[in-house]
Amino acid sequence: QQQVKQSPQSLIVQKGGISIINCAYENTAFDYFPWYQQFPGKGPALLIAIRPDVSEKKEGRFTISFNKSAKQFSLHIMDSQPGDSATYFCAASMKTSYDKVIFGPGTSLSVIP
Amino acid sequence: NAGVTQTPKFRVLKTGQSMTLLCAQDMNHEYMYWYRQDPGMGLRLIHYSVGEGTTAKGEVPDGYNVSRLKKQNFLLGLESAAPSQTSVYFCASSLPRGKSTYEQYFGPGTRLTVT
Numbered sequence: 470q471q472q473v474k475q476s477p478q479s480l481i482v483q484k485g486g487i488s489i490i491n492c493a494y495e496n497t498a499f500d501y502f503p504w505y506q507q508f509p510g511k512g513p514a515l516l517i518a519i520r521p522d523v524s525e526k527k528e529g530r531f532t533i534s535f536n537k538s539a540k541q542f543s544l545h546i547m548d549s550q551p552g553d554s555a556t557y558f559c560a561a562s563m564k565t566s567y568d569k570v571i572f573g574p575g576t577s578l579s580v581i582p
Numbered sequence: 583n584a585g586v587t588q589t590p591k592f593r594v595l596k597t598g599q600s601m602t603l604l605c606a607q608d609m610n611h612e613y614m615y616w617y618r619q620d621p622g623m624g625l626r627l628i629h630y631s632v633g634e635g636t637t638a639k640g641e642v643p644d645g646y647n648v649s650r651l652k653k654q655n656f657l658l659g660l661e662s663a664a665p666s667q668t669s670v671y672f673c674a675s676s677l678p679r680g681k682s683t684y685e686q687y688f689g690p691g692t693r694l695t696v697t
Contacts, residue, residue, distance in 0.1 A: 510690075571627075
């Protein structure tokens with residue numbers, strides 16, 4: 470049973486467009502929601518994260534939108550660039566379980582010129 | 583700082599063979615994790631450790647054992663490899679969330695094929 474659901478599985482966006490990846494969770498005990506970015510042949514790296522007491526967090530071209538009542542959150546990449554082509558994982562964590570992170574299945578993003 | 587390093591980078595095993603994957607971190611992190619990554623499955627937690635000498639099972643622990651004799655090292659063992667263990671294995675480390683903004687730092691991965 471997948472605790473964190475993620476869609477779409479793959480995404481193709483033209484350069485300059487907006488990339489949107491959606492995630493949903495069930496466990497209301499989750500209290501921290503990071504997004505990780507992974508380039509081919511590399512380990513994942515933290516991109517941006519949000520706590521459920523805010524509805525939006527923006528860092529440069531990357532924005533997380535969080536809807537606590539719907540138990541959904543999404544990543545928006547504005548002005549997408551070919552260098553953004555990577556796999557993106559949403560995730561959820563709860564402090565009470567030794568900070569274990571539950572990852573979504575991932576979205577493969579390709580930004581084409 | 584090297585961050586998180588993993589040894590080896592690639593390995594091919596025959597069914598039934600054993601091996602140990604080594605993870606080392608130089609950031610003085612208390613927590614360490616082993617994940618496996620399979621297509622369409624994301625990263626699944628195998629085992630984790632919250633301190634030297636302490637380990638616990640994650641989501642998919644069967645067929646694996648771990649040890650953390652030193653704070654900076656976390657070993658993952660496969661006693662009798664099976665084709666189902668063909669995967670990319672990632673090690674990660676972190677500080678407890680209360681001490682930081684909370685980020686898991688990942689190693690570069692080990693690609694294991696069991697034939």
